[in-house]
Amino acid sequence: MYKLVIRPLLFLLDPETVHHFSFSSIKLLSRLGFSTVFRKLFSMDDPKLEREVFGLKFKNPVGLAAGFDKDAKLFNELSDLGFGFIEIGTLTPKPQPGNPKKRLFRLIEDKAIINRMGFNNEGVFDAVERLRKEQRVLIGGNIGKNKVTPNKDAVKDYLICFDALFEYVDYFVVNVSSPNTPGLRELQDKKPLTDILKKLKRENIKLAKKYESPEKPILLKIAPDLTDAQLLDIISIVKASKIDGVIATNTTIGRKGLKSHLTLVEEKGGLSGKPLAKRSTEVIRFLSEKSKKAFPIIGVGGIHSAEDALEKLEAGADLVQLYTGFIYEGPSLIKRINKAILSQEH
Numbered sequence: 001m002y003k004l005v006i007r008p009l010l011f012l013l014d015p016e017t018v019h020h021f022s023f024s025s026i027k028l029l030s031r032l033g034f035s036t037v038f039r040k041l042f043s044m045d046d047p048k049l050e051r052e053v054f055g056l057k058f059k060n061p062v063g064l065a066a067g068f069d070k071d072a073k074l075f076n077e078l079s080d081l082g083f084g085f086i087e088i089g090t091l092t093p094k095p096q097p098g099n100p101k102k103r104l105f106r107l108i109e110d111k112a113i114i115n116r117m118g119f120n121n122e123g124v125f126d127a128v129e130r131l132r133k134e135q136r137v138l139i140g141g142n143i144g145k146n147k148v149t150p151n152k153d154a155v156k157d158y159l160i161c162f163d164a165l166f167e168y169v170d171y172f173v174v175n176v177s178s179p180n181t182p183g184l185r186e187l188q189d190k191k192p193l194t195d196i197l198k199k200l201k202r203e204n205i206k207l208a209k210k211y212e213s214p215e216k217p218i219l220l221k222i223a224p225d226l227t228d229a230q231l232l233d234i235i236s237i238v239k240a241s242k243i244d245g246v247i248a249t250n251t252t253i254g255r256k257g258l259k260s261h262l263t264l265v266e267e268k269g270g271l272s273g274k275p276l277a278k279r280s281t282e283v284i285r286f287l288s289e290k291s292k293k294a295f296p297i298i299g300v301g302g303i304h305s306a307e308d309a310l311e312k313l314e315a316g317a318d319l320v321q322l323y324t325g326f327i328y329e330g331p332s333l334i335k336r337i338n339k340a341i342l343s344q345e346h
Contacts, residue, residue, distance in 0.1 A: 002330030015104040015113070023074055030077045042082040042331045044338045048345045049084070053296045053318045054217035054244040056170055058138060060084035062309070062337050065300050065321035066142035066173065066221075070120070072127040079137035082334040087321065088127060089142030090175045093160040095123035096146055099180060105267050107260040111304055112276075113324050115251070116269030118180045119144050124164045131168035141169035142221070144178065151183055155196045162200055166207045172216055174200065174243075177223040177250040179270045185223060190233045193220075197241035217244035224249035224279045224301060231283065235291045245296035247321070248283045252276055273324035277302025281315045288316025304329055306340035313341070 010018045030038075049060040063085040069075055072088040079086060098120025105114045121127075124143070131139065143161035145154045162172060174196065176187035187193055200218055208215040220243060222234055238246060251270025258265045258275060280301025287297055299317030303309050304325040312320050325333055 002332065007328070007330065011106065011108065014102070015106055016101065019104070026074060026077050030080065035077070035080045038080040038331075039082075042335050043080065044082060044335060044342075046338075046342060048342055049338055051084075051319060054171065054219075055214065056138060056217065058084045058319060060338050061313070061319045061341065062334050063087060063140070063298070063319060063321040064326065065323040066090055066140070066175070067115075067117070067323060068326070071122045072130045072139075075139055076134070076136045081331040082338065083137065085138040085140060085170075085319070087140035087142050087173060088131075088169070089121070089173070090119050090144040090178065091121050091124040091127055091141065091161055091165070092119055092144050092146045093124055093157050093164075094146050095126065096120060103269070105264055105269075107258065107264050107271075107273070109259040110273065110275055111324070111328050112258070112260070112271055112273030113327070114264070114267045114269045114271050116180045116267075118147065119178065124161045128164050128168055131165070135168075138170045139168070140171045140173055140219075141165040142173040142175050144175045144181070145184070147181055151186060151192065154187055154192070155199050158196055158200060159203055162203055163207065166216060167211060167213075169216065171244070172200070172218045173221050173247055174218065175221050175250070177221050179223070179251060179253045188223065188226070188230070190237060194237050194241055197237065197243050201241055201243060219243065219245045219247050219298065221247040221250055222283070224252045224276060224283055225254060226283070228286065231286055232290060235287065235294070238291075238295050243295075245298065245318075246287060247298045247300060248287060248317075249276070249280045249301045252279065254279075272301070273328070274302050274304055277304075277308055277311075281311055284312055284317050285315040303337075304333070306333075306336045309337040310340055310344070 051058045066087040075086045099118035103116045145157035204215045251272045296318040298319045299312030300321035
């Protein structure tokens, strides 16, 4: 139904327009009582799907990656589609419009998307107001810095977001790997990154005492474009800063082997979707093997089928996330992945 009827109609429209239309539609259908229908169609409740990772119990290992529900406006409705967890953001301390439009492009022949959104969001404090309401699903908070904040002051932005979200999210993701904020990826270098993570870890201990709650898991989201030497640095940074895990991977600035028209391929921004699948899995396998499974990994990048997800899990991922695959394949993909995981359990 989705691939035959809904997707072809949606793909006639501008991608960013479709994104807002899809949000409004899901919201409206849920208000009209379709939540139960969605859960019956797409959700799977089976104890064998549950996973305990970094001290949290996930209903199933298939999550929604950051970037879809940036401002925490749809997390409960999206959980009805079968996701085991939802990652909101990337959120910044102050609202920002992001980069000029047009900034989102479909590469249909490649089953891919190029985006240069630039952390467009309504600001962390707006998101907090929505997160105060009932949450039916585990929530990750993906945090970044404002475009106008110089890198030398970046840690202040991460701390503002961390403090604001601490009571309302289940885990944190430090995003220093988006290619769409000028200079951001420079924060992946060993010294600045270690500094940011250690300060967040100290803040975590302080806030846990203040609220008399456990510390929140802190994960690092990394780019697929890192070299083996840089990935070895990531392993040592995770160890030194004592954070809880890694999300591999963000979008790529690479364009190798794409079939789409050159005018699309040459658009600036991060590429996500099917062309990222192989590299993302390589990064997962490298981190898992070289660290001797020292920390959990969430695998994301190019998951368009149950087989793609199983490949990530076999490479060493503990959980997986969807984004572009969800847009191309529809919500039935979540159930197909969970069914495939269950069939391996037997």
